[in-house]
Amino acid sequence: xxxxxxxxxxxxxxxxxxxxxxxxxxxxxxxxxxxxxxxxxxxxxxxxxxxxxxxxxxxxxxxxxxxxxxxxxxxxxxxxxxxxxxxxxxxxxxxxxxxxxxxxxxxxxxxxxxxxxxxxxxxxxxxxxxxxxxxxxxxxxxxxxxxxxxxxxxxxxxxxxxxxxxxxxxxxxxxxxxxxxxxxxxxxxxxxxxxxxxxxxxxxxxxxxxxxxxxxxxxxxxxxxxxxxxxxxxxxxxxxxxxxxxxxxxxxxxxxxxxxxxxxxxxxxxxxxxxxxxxxxxxxxxxxxxxxxxxxxxxxxxxxxxxxxxxxxxxxxxxxxxxxxxxxxxxxxxxxxxxxxxxxxxxxxxxxx
Amino acid sequence: xxxxxxxxxxxxxxxxxxxxxxxxxxxxxxxxxxxxxxxxxxxxxxxxxxxxxxxxxxxxxxxxxxxxxxxxxx
Numbered sequence: 357x358x359x360x361x362x363x364x365x366x367x368x369x370x371x372x373x374x375x376x377x378x379x380x381x382x383x384x385x386x387x388x389x390x391x392x393x394x395x396x397x398x399x400x401x402x403x404x405x406x407x408x409x410x411x412x413x414x415x416x417x418x419x420x421x422x423x424x425x426x427x428x429x430x431x432x433x434x435x436x437x438x439x440x441x442x443x444x445x446x447x448x449x450x451x452x453x454x455x456x457x458x459x460x461x462x463x464x465x466x467x468x469x470x471x472x473x474x475x476x477x478x479x480x481x482x483x484x485x486x487x488x489x490x491x492x493x494x495x496x497x498x499x500x501x502x503x504x505x506x507x508x509x510x511x512x513x514x515x516x517x518x519x520x521x522x523x524x525x526x527x528x529x530x531x532x533x534x535x536x537x538x539x540x541x542x543x544x545x546x547x548x549x550x551x552x553x554x555x556x557x558x559x560x561x562x563x564x565x566x567x568x569x570x571x572x573x574x575x576x577x578x579x580x581x582x583x584x585x586x587x588x589x590x591x592x593x594x595x596x597x598x599x600x601x602x603x604x605x606x607x608x609x610x611x612x613x614x615x616x617x618x619x620x621x622x623x624x625x626x627x628x629x630x631x632x633x634x635x636x637x638x639x640x641x642x643x644x645x646x647x648x649x650x651x652x653x654x655x656x657x658x659x660x661x662x663x664x665x666x667x668x669x670x671x672x673x674x675x676x677x678x679x680x681x682x683x684x685x686x687x688x689x690x691x692x693x694x695x696x697x698x699x700x701x702x703x704x705x706x707x708x709x
Numbered sequence: 710x711x712x713x714x715x716x717x718x719x720x721x722x723x724x725x726x727x728x729x730x731x732x733x734x735x736x737x738x739x740x741x742x743x744x745x746x747x748x749x750x751x752x753x754x755x756x757x758x759x760x761x762x763x764x765x766x767x768x769x770x771x772x773x774x775x776x777x778x779x780x781x782x783x
Contacts, residue, residue, distance in 0.1 A: 379752050384721060391722075448720045460748055461774070464720060536755045536765035538776075553752065622774070627748050629774035631718060693726065 363573040364606045368613020369620070371566050371583070375456045376621040377549070378559025382659045383444040383453055386685040391693060398682075399523050400560035401664065406520040407564025408668035409513050412571050412582065421575045425499040425671045429492040432654045433662075437677040440651025440658060441684015445692055447472070447644025448637075451585045451658040454645070455611055459618030464633035464641040469589075471645025472652075476590035479653030488654060499671045512670050524557065550625040567664060570610070577606045582668075584661045585611055586652040651684075711740040717775070721749035725757060728780070732763070735782045740766060742779045754778055 374380065385397020416423055444450045447468040449457050454472065457465035478484040502509040535553075542551045570582045588607030595603035622628035633641060652658040655677050657666060663681060666674030714731045716724040724745040732741050743754060758765050758780045767779040 376748075379749055381721070381749060384749060384753075387722070462720065533756075533759050535759045536768055538751070538768055538770055622748075626770060626772075627774045629746065631746060631774070633720070634718060637718075637720060693722070697726075697730075 360577040360604075360606050361609050363576070364609025365613040365616065367566065367570050367573055368610040368615075369617030370569075370613075371452075371563070371610075372456050372459060372614035372617025372619075373621045374559060374562045374566065374617075375452065375614070376460065376618040376627075377625070378554040378556065378562070380556070380559050380563060381449060381453050382663065383448070383450045383685065386441070386682045387445060387689050387693075389682065390686040390689050396527070396556055399520075399527060400556040402520045402523065403557055403560040404564040404567060404664060405668045406513075406517050407561060408567040408582070408664070409670065410517065411564070411568030412668060413509055413513060415568070415571060420572060421580060423580070423669065425503070425669060425673075428496040428499040428672050428676075429494065429656065430496050430672075430676070431494040432488075432491045433656065433673050433677050434680050435491065436651045436653070436655025437662065437680035438651070438684040438687075439647050440655060441681040441686075442688040443644045443647025443649075443651055443684075444659070444681075445644070445685050445688035446640045447648055448641060450660075451589065451648055451652060452614060452660050454648075455585065455589075455614045456618035459615045459628075460622045461628045461630045462633075463630060464637050467633070467638055468641040468645035468648070471642045472649040473589045473593045475646050475649025476586050476653045477593040477649075479650065480587065480590045481594060484650070484653070491654060496672075499673050501670045501672055501675070504672070509670055516670075527557075550621070563664075567668065574606045574610075579606045581607070582665045583610065584657065584665065585614075586649075586658045586661055590649075590653070710736070711742060711779075713742045713744065715744045717744060717746045719745070719747060721747045722753065723747075724750045725753050728754060729757070732780065732782055737782050740779050740781050742767075742777060744771075744775070744777050746775050748774065751776055754780075 382401060388394040389398055415421065447454055449465060451472060454465045454468045458469055479488045498504045502512050537553055540547055540551060567583050574581055584607050588611045591603045591605065591608050619628065655662060656673065657677065659681060662674050662677035667678055712731065712735060714727060716727050724743065724747050728743050735741060755765055755768060755778065762783045764781040765778060766781050770776050
């Protein structure tokens with residue numbers, strides 16, 4: 357138990373710290389692929405996936421632990437991920453993003469988190485469980501990409517790493533834009549940790565390493581999984597209302613760690629302040645949180661569980677989920693950002709005419 | 710001429726969306742001061758200014774999680 361508390365909190369705190377300082381926002385990343393045709397954050401995610409994939413499969417090859425991809429509840433993954441994608445646009449951050457923004461003092465993220473935890477718990481053991489089970493029933497036997505194609509996992513990983521390496525090479529070769537920054541007020545290590553802008557690829561590399569680290573730390577406590585946010589977030593609420601200690605696991609401390617790590621990072625960099633949202637933002641955050649909880653519960657993971665971890669495990673679940681999650685963010689972005697600005701343009705044209 | 714846009718309390722990406730709208734009404738050489746408290750904006754607003762070729766004449770953290778940036782229209 358003590359080990360679970362300590363390693364979970366440390367791993368989570370590292371992740372929360374790095375995400376806060378590195379502005380590692382997947383929601384913004386997915387959204388900007390569509391809104392500003394900017395793929396940098398998506399490429400950063402691919403880097404984190406590649407690093408984790410190599411690391412975790414090395415551990416599996418060394419027989420540190422066994423991994424079974426299980427079956428693929430295809431309908432649940434597609435529908436759930438799409439709804440999750442819509443939810444994170446309304447909530448202004450994915451599940452992990454919401455945890456770390458809560459650490460920055462954003463009350464809107466606290467509201468989103470409440471909705472998210474509530475529906476996630478309803479899906480895991482509450483009134484929505486029968487619905488969840490019914491949709492999960494449509495399932496394909498093999499979830500492992502390598503198994504379906506009939507090749508070794510390492511072949512898939514090697515091809516993926518080569519593709520990612522090519523993308524990074526092409527991105528870094530582009531002429532660099534000089535972006536005006538804040539005047540540094542700190543020096544040395546304090547400047548790097550609490551002030552400097554981190555390149556998304558550097559942040560992604562560290563996230564990838566933390567994602568590897570999560571596996572053996574979690575496995576040591578009996579939880580055979582890496583980073584995960586949805587189930588642990590639901591577990592917190594389940595534990596609080598039932599008092600059953602069986603809901604407590606490594607993941608619970610991981611998500612609490614994300615909050616604490618981000619709080620520490622934000623405090624140290626002068627970026628913490630309680631910020632109250634207006635009514636519209638507060639309602640959007642809550643509705644987004646509800647959709648996030650439903651979607652991630654159904655899909656068996658959020659942008660971290662499916663988008664970062666199950667992708668690295670080279671499962672259909674991970675990649676299909678990532679695809680539909682991104683489609684969900686684009687669909688919501690159209691209705692939240694693109695259509696309103698088009699309408700505004702039309703109405704001004706009418707006035708000038 | 711200098712225009713001030715106060716978007717404190719707005720979350721990402723709305724400060725940037727508002728800034729993009731506001732700068733449309735300005736003439737070349739006019740300045741837009743954006744006061745914001747969204748952490749992600751510290752990255753996205755100067756990046757947008759640089760990409761569009763506008764000059765950032767002032768950029769400062771004015772308090773705990775509060776920033777001001779002044780952009781001179783291209």
